[in-house]
Amino acid sequence: MTRSDNTPSVTKRYRRALLAGVFGLAIAGVAAGQFVPPMNTPALAQITTSQPAGTFSFADIVEKVSPSVVSVKVKKDGGDQVAMGGEGPGGQVPPQIEEFLKRFGFGEGRGPGMGPGGPGMGPRGGMGPRGERPVVGQGSGFIISADGYVVTNNHVVDGADEVDVTTTDGKEYVAKVIGTDPRTDVALLKIDNVTNLPWVKLADGAPRVGDWVIAVGNPFGLGGTVTAGIVSARGRDIGSGPYDDFIQIDAPINRGNSGGPTFSLNGEVIGMNTAIVSPSGGNVGIAFAIPSETVKTVVTQLREKGSVARGYIGVQIQPVTEELASGLGIKDAEGALVAQVQPNTPGAKAGLKAGDVIVKMNNDPIKEARDLTRKVGMLKPGTEVQLSLIRDAKPMNLSVVLDQLPADTQVASRGNDQKGEDDSAGGKDLPRLGLQLAPSKSVQGAGSDGVVVTGVDPNGAAAQRGFKTGDVILKVGDKAVSTPKDVRDGLAAAKAENRKAVLIQVKSGEGVRFVAITLEGKAKG
CATH class of the missing domain: 2.30.42.10 (PDZ domain)
Known part of the structure; x- marks a missing residue:
């Protein structure tokens, strides 16, 4: 029944009253400290814990994985100062945190940044007590085998004279550095004479954007601390190196979390916390973790040889822009454009030429130039790869056997101030280049x-x-x-x-x- 004027009918008033009752029940449930998820929310329906019906908690997962997370304390010969990572210029700590740390015997919370990163962005080291000891730094790590292999960041242990590892039950161990890889900021440690340490597994697959994650670590040297959030993005390039492929998360991360794990809800490590964006020095919900696939690949080589040997094609590449794609006569601005092929390299031997656009490697798409860099860099020398490319607007395939990436590749520079013979590279109806x-x-x-x-x-x-x-x-x-x-x-x-x-x-x-x-x-x- 309706009325011709704008006065709500009895039916409309009833519907509104019913909705008000529903909202009232929801508010009452929140006030009572309970949360009842909507029945049509599959993401929440998939989460199962031993908690009572109608509640959700990370406690079961945290209880399972926390014993595998360790605090990493580093000692270096030096003066009475603290070595630690910093987010933002000067690595400042908010005054409230600084006062809290002073109260419990820690240093003033200021120091140089460690590892890659630009202004407002950097890895988080930690801080150690100020006093009689040499330079001390603290970070985090996690155990990946019962016999004592521990993973952390390279910038946490870089230049260390002694590395100590403390588990959540308070046991301390001396660890030795098995190997480090500055290019990906991964380090592998080993605790000797142990056989039954709790350990966690590196995930085989990548998380999805929106997945819940849990970060566990040692922020500000306080010991085991748990934070939660979601995966905000994948494939982030923060300018720290050629192999950047970070997972972005919004779980609160601070200095001292460096090297600590980020877990999925099934208790597997999906990434290792490494850097944050922090204009103020505090957490702003933008943190970056090295994907488990990268950590696993690097750690395997460090465990076998103590160093990482990377694949190498021997080409200089650049992104394909819209205008480059037009000039090349190709439809999509994707792939890696070969700018130069170095002589006597795998690329030259395979027949690669300048102007080729590599669009796939082993049938995996190459969307951007850095995709090729990362994929090749994660493979061992001697690996044969299949490249799909476009040459002269026509598709073709080449097989390349990777060589080992040279330790240092330099391109000679040349400057010249001499005047030329021509004052224009253009002509009639042509662009004047100047x-x-x-x-x-x-x-x-x-x-x-x-x-x-x-x-x-x-x-x-x-x-x-x-x-x-x-x-x-x-x-x-x-x-x-x-x-x-x-x-x-x-x-x-x-x-x-x-x-x-x-x-x-x-x-x-x-x-x-x-x-x-x-x-x-x-x-x-």
Whole structure:
């Protein structure tokens, strides 16, 4: 029954009263300290514990995994100071926490950061009591075998003269460093003469965004502390190294949690806590953990050999942008673009060429250039991999046997201030690059290949793309160049093919890369 005016009918009033009653019951349940999850919430329905019906707790999982988590205390020869990690400039600790730590005999809570990370971002070391001891730092770790193998961060134990491990029941052990891997910030320790320590398993699979996680560690040297949250994101690159592939979580993490585990609800380690973003020095709900797959791969090699040998193809790669994709004649801006192939390397022997776009490795998609770096770096030398790539807009496959990554790979840099013969690399109906060019053979010390950039117009299209004096243009399109005229001819050829952009291969102090120059209108910055 309804009325023509806007007055609610009896039915509507009843429905509202019923809803009000439902909300009242919900509020009463919260007030009574109980939470009844909606019946149609599958995520909550999947969680099973020994708690009474209608309640949920992490207590069962924490009780199961906590004995495997340890505090790691590091001693170094040095003065009476504290070595610890810091989040943000100066590694400041909030005044309230600082006062709390002083009250219990800890240091002032200030010190240099340890490990990778930029301003406002860094790993969390810990802090030790100030006093008669040498430099002391504290972090976290976890036991992965009954016979005493312990995993922690490299930055926790870096430069340590002595490493002590304390379990949750208060037992202390001296541990030795079996091996470290600074590139992934993983370290493996060993406690000798033990056979029955509690241990946890590294998960085989990756968590999903939104999964519940539990972090256990030693924040501020306080001992076993448990926090909970969810997986906020995966595949994070925080700029700490070429193998960045962090899991982002929002479980509260602070200094001293470094090296500690993050658990899934089935009690497996899905990641090792390593860094936080913290403009203020305190937790803001953005923490990063190394995925268990990476930890497992690195630890296996550290356990076998004490070091990590990484696979190596021998190519310089770069991301594929929309304009590069257009210049290459490919549809999707995905994959790893080969900018240069080093001679006598696995890539060269397999037939890889500059301009190839690698889109898969062993049938796993390569969405970004760093995907290839990570995947190759996690494989051992001698491993044969299958690469799917696009060359000249056509798909093809190559087989590559990986070599060992050299300890230090450097690219020689070259600067040049000489003036060139040409004041423009453009021409009629072609983009004016704003470059002065000269054949490399005519410039002392420039070698014999390509064309040297001897001057750059700061307002030109090339300057917008990062060209600098001293750069060497090796190719325009798919043609090698040796004179300024060759550059103009390459631009004209791309224009004649109705291409929207042309690829220029450039060698600079940072290595070899491809640059896309727009042929229609002004190049974008």
